Amino acid sequence: MESYEIKEHDVLVIGAGGAGLRAAIEASAQGVSVGLVCKSLLGKAHTVMAEGGMAASLGNTDPRDNWEVHFRDTIRGGKNLNNWRMVEIFCREAAERVAELEEWGALFDRTKEGLIAQRNFGGHRYPRLAHVGDRTGLELIRTLQNHGIHQGIDIYMECCIVELLKEEGRVCGAFGFWRESGQFVVFRAKSVVLATGGLGKIFRVTSNSWEGTGDGHALAYRAGAELTDMEFVQFHPTGMVWPPSVQGILVTEGVRGEGGVLKNSEGRRFMFDYIPDTFAAETSDTEEEASRWLSGDPEARRPPELLTRDVVARAIRSERLAGRGSPHGGAFLDIAGQRNAELIKRKLPSMYHQFKKLGNLDITTTPMEVGPTCHYMMGGVRVEPETTMSTVEGLFAAGEVAGGLHGANRLGGNSLTDLLVFGTRAGFHAAKYSREQSDTIEPSKQLLKKLEKLALEPFDPERTENPYGLMADLQETMELHTGIIRESDEMEKGIELLQALKIRGERLHVEGNRQYNPAWHYALDLRNMLCVAETITLAALKREESRGGHTREDFPESSDSLQKVNTFIREVNGRMIHEHREREPMPEYLKKLMNLPLKEG
Amino acid sequence: MSETLFKIFRGERAKGELCGYSVEVTEGMVVLDAINQIQARHANDLAVRWNCKAGKCGSCSAEVNGKPRLMCMTRMDELPLDKPVIIEPMRRFPHIKDLVTDVSLNYEINQQIRPLKPKPREADGTYRMQQKDIERIQEFHKCIECFLCQNVCHVTRDQQVQEFAGPRFFIRIASLAMHPLDTLNRLKELKDVFGIGYCNITKCCTEVCPEDIAITDNAIIPLKERVAGAFYDPLALLWRSLTSVSK
Numbered sequence: 001m002e003s004y005e006i007k008e009h010d011v012l013v014i015g016a017g018g019a020g021l022r023a024a025i026e027a028s029a030q031g032v033s034v035g036l037v038c039k040s041l042l043g044k045a046h047t048v049m050a051e052g053g054m055a056a057s058l059g060n061t062d063p064r065d066n067w068e069v070h071f072r073d074t075i076r077g078g079k080n081l082n083n084w085r086m087v088e089i090f091c092r093e094a095a096e097r098v099a100e101l102e103e104w105g106a107l108f109d110r111t112k113e114g115l116i117a118q119r120n121f122g123g124h125r126y127p128r129l130a131h132v133g134d135r136t137g138l139e140l141i142r143t144l145q146n147h148g149i150h151q152g153i154d155i156y157m158e159c160c161i162v163e164l165l166k167e168e169g170r171v172c173g174a175f176g177f178w179r180e181s182g183q184f185v186v187f188r189a190k191s192v193v194l195a196t197g198g199l200g201k202i203f204r205v206t207s208n209s210w211e212g213t214g215d216g217h218a219l220a221y222r223a224g225a226e227l228t229d230m231e232f233v234q235f236h237p238t239g240m241v242w243p244p245s246v247q248g249i250l251v252t253e254g255v256r257g258e259g260g261v262l263k264n265s266e267g268r269r270f271m272f273d274y275i276p277d278t279f280a281a282e283t284s285d286t287e288e289e290a291s292r293w294l295s296g297d298p299e300a301r302r303p304p305e306l307l308t309r310d311v312v313a314r315a316i317r318s319e320r321l322a323g324r325g326s327p328h329g330g331a332f333l334d335i336a337g338q339r340n341a342e343l344i345k346r347k348l349p350s351m352y353h354q355f356k357k358l359g360n361l362d363i364t365t366t367p368m369e370v371g372p373t374c375h376y377m378m379g380g381v382r383v384e385p386e387t388t389m390s391t392v393e394g395l396f397a398a399g400e401v402a403g404g405l406h407g408a409n410r411l412g413g414n415s416l417t418d419l420l421v422f423g424t425r426a427g428f429h430a431a432k433y434s435r436e437q438s439d440t441i442e443p444s445k446q447l448l449k450k451l452e453k454l455a456l457e458p459f460d461p462e463r464t465e466n467p468y469g470l471m472a473d474l475q476e477t478m479e480l481h482t483g484i485i486r487e488s489d490e491m492e493k494g495i496e497l498l499q500a501l502k503i504r505g506e507r508l509h510v511e512g513n514r515q516y517n518p519a520w521h522y523a524l525d526l527r528n529m530l531c532v533a534e535t536i537t538l539a540a541l542k543r544e545e546s547r548g549g550h551t552r553e554d555f556p557e558s559s560d561s562l563q564k565v566n567t568f569i570r571e572v573n574g575r576m577i578h579e580h581r582e583r584e585p586m587p588e589y590l591k592k593l594m595n596l597p598l599k600e601g
Numbered sequence: 602m603s604e605t606l607f608k609i610f611r612g613e614r615a616k617g618e619l620c621g622y623s624v625e626v627t628e629g630m631v632v633l634d635a636i637n638q639i640q641a642r643h644a645n646d647l648a649v650r651w652n653c654k655a656g657k658c659g660s661c662s663a664e665v666n667g668k669p670r671l672m673c674m675t676r677m678d679e680l681p682l683d684k685p686v687i688i689e690p691m692r693r694f695p696h697i698k699d700l701v702t703d704v705s706l707n708y709e710i711n712q713q714i715r716p717l718k719p720k721p722r723e724a725d726g727t728y729r730m731q732q733k734d735i736e737r738i739q740e741f742h743k744c745i746e747c748f749l750c751q752n753v754c755h756v757t758r759d760q761q762v763q764e765f766a767g768p769r770f771f772i773r774i775a776s777l778a779m780h781p782l783d784t785l786n787r788l789k790e791l792k793d794v795f796g797i798g799y800c801n802i803t804k805c806c807t808e809v810c811p812e813d814i815a816i817t818d819n820a821i822i823p824l825k826e827r828v829a830g831a832f833y834d835p836l837a838l839l840w841r842s843l844t845s846v847s848k
Contacts, residue, residue: 245627245630512645516699
């Protein structure tokens with residue numbers, strides 16, 4: 001057994017995107033010792049990719065907005081599956097969390113009065129997204145980073161976590177290794193905050209970076225924590241589709257927020273044909289009304305391009321299947337016909353740059369080709385809304401890795417604010433929990449030895465499986481069998497294929513040594529990816545209805561009885577246990593908000 | 602579809618050599634795609650940093666045919682493919698393995714910069730700033746910390762001046778010094794700790810910036826002028842002392 005480097009903290013935060021940084025800042029402000037582990041270099045986490053903005057009912061751009069309308073929009077967008085208490089906390093605290101970033105240096109685009117400007121986005125009744133052009137995520141992570149480095153937090157860069165350490169039913173740290181040296185490190189902590197983000201890398205077409213391998217979901221699951229709503233994966237309607245090397249890269253919803261329209265190969269604005277009944281009352285039904293909305297008429301209703309992401313993604317797919325897709329199998333997204341070049345470059349600079357550079361296309365003159373791409377995981381670790389504690393003592397989760405807030409479909413702009421609101425709460429409550437513990441539990445030598453062996457197995461020369469090949473096969477399996485449209489036989493086949501992939505996963509082989517070896521990192525990531533792929537497929541197979549991000553060809557309608565239940569998955573004696581449980585009914589004071597007449601004019 | 606030869610620096614702690622790999626080139630491909638293809642097919646353990654693959658995280662900096670670039674934003678069709686494509690790690694930073702270098706120095710410099718010290722909020726609890734007053738700083742905030750400017754700046758690269766923060770951090774200090782809410786005077790440390798005087802405005806940093814930030818014109822020169830005004834201009838000093846007396 002090697003001798004391990006040991007780091008000891010009151011609170012260990014795993015993941016250094018928006019949620020992890022915000023949690024670490026808050027825990028540190030509570031006066032406890034905090035360690036922050038990043039898989040990459042600090043400031044490179046997937047949060048930098050967020051483009052459009054962060055939703056908070058500041059009411060700067062439209063004074064009719066308030067937390068109650070934000071609550072209503074979020075639940076409607078989530079198709080009533082959200083944990084209502086989380087949504088309430090979120091909408092009440094959003095404005096304060098966003099405003100606080102200004103004190104730390106963030107510079108949002110301004111209104112004429114000099115306040116934080118807000119942009120329209122899908123599913124939000126009023127312009128609600130604080131933003132910086134189309135690079136809001138970069139502003140968020142850099143602001144937190146530059147504030148966080150002065151808060152006495154110990155930051156561990158390029159460190160991968162293999163497993164959480166748990167003794168006596170309580171989490172007591174984590175076991176990992178430094179990517180640079182390949183040497184192991186043991187983190188001892190009184191509490192652990194998971195802020196590891198998403199899992200989009202299990203699909204072939206994805207907007208996620210290589211880091212999005214579901215680490216936190218899998219770590220929590222293996223530690224015995226309950227996962228919730230794992231069937232709900234968000235496919236963003238607008239990813240790049242051409243050229244092949246950029247397939248899946250995100251095209252911000254901000255394009256539609258700024259007036260961009262979707263057209264099929266016949267030049268028709270097809271979203272008018274896909275307006276669901278629930279949203280009919282507040283969606284334009286003519287191009288004439290939609291263009292009045294764009295020119296700022298408060299009486300006009302929102303254009304159908306700003307319907308929720310699940311609706312738009314399915315519509316693009318349907319148009320393609322009907323033979324009305326764009327040349328490379330997507331739809332046309334046109335901002336050039338709606339806005340002048342100067343405004344496009346000012347409000348969507350990175351989209352302009354991205355298409356110019358990677359697609360040889362000028363978005364100020366030519367429509368973009370776009371299609372659905374795996375973007376976000378609504379499901380995740382089940383947490384207690386107030387504290388973000390999971391079902392395992394001492395284990396907290398915030399951000400994309402946590403489930404419940406977004407229900408069956410997340411509204412654009414709610415994710416960045418989620419990082420702030422629940423990142424803060426996770427940091428606060430993890431610190432409080434740690435202070436209440438008398439001492440750190442020591443992980444047993446046997447446990448560490450077991451983990452060391454597990455992590456080094458891929459170097460066994462008897463093994464033959466190439467991690468890159470297995471990853472590609474996993475992505476293809478998920479794409480084909482549990483992708484944007486699902487069907488029972490396909491998913492059952494998918495589960496079988498996943499079992500075969502898991503067996504191959506036990507034979508993964510890595511060449512070379514332990515120093516900065518990406519094949520080794522992938523081999524360990526794959527263990528997590530295979531685990532979350534199975535939970536998603538199982539959850540999707542068992543929900544026999546279509547709702548939000550989960551679309552079943554064999555059950556195209558939403559079911560009233562399934563609306564009442566959420567999905568829960570946990571490991572019991574090595575077996576994956578699935579359960580549907582009824583949600584607590586929404587209290588009257590929140591129910592009233594769902595039917596509030598909207599103030600017009 | 603065609604085959605192109607890549608020559609990639611492989612080795613550890615600066616000991617190594619260029620190794621050749623054949624790459625199948627498809628339409629629209631970028632250099633990072635080629636690297637990922639080589640990892641998957643020929644060299645599983647080829648070390649490289651990358652994250653977003655969309656020019657937003659600044660992780661995949663390297664020297665492509667001797668030019669500092671982001672690999673994810675360098676299209677293959679802009680390179681001469683009849684000759685081998687040569688990929689080397691950034692030269693300024695201590696080498697770790699293959700294309701990965703030790704960029705921790707940058708994080709240490711950033712740590713030395715005092716964070717924003719904002720003025721109090723308005724009576725209504727807000728901060729009011731006009732768009733035109735923040736536009737230049739928003740340009741600085743576009744920085745993705747790819748460190749290509751730190752890599753190429755000859756003050757750091759050739760002269761190895763220690764008391765010199767480098768272009769990335771002049772951008773950062775400028776974003777604080779020009780911030781409408783900041784209340785600190787940062788000129789003394791800019792001169793003494795961060796060594797802005799060493800920059801002689803060759804604009805190499807601006808040329809390599811993948812975000813097209815006008816590093817020299819919009820950040821470094823105005824900062825140099827402020828420093829010069831504060832410490833080296835006797836007339837300005839006299840004027841300021843007179844006006845401050847008259848207040």
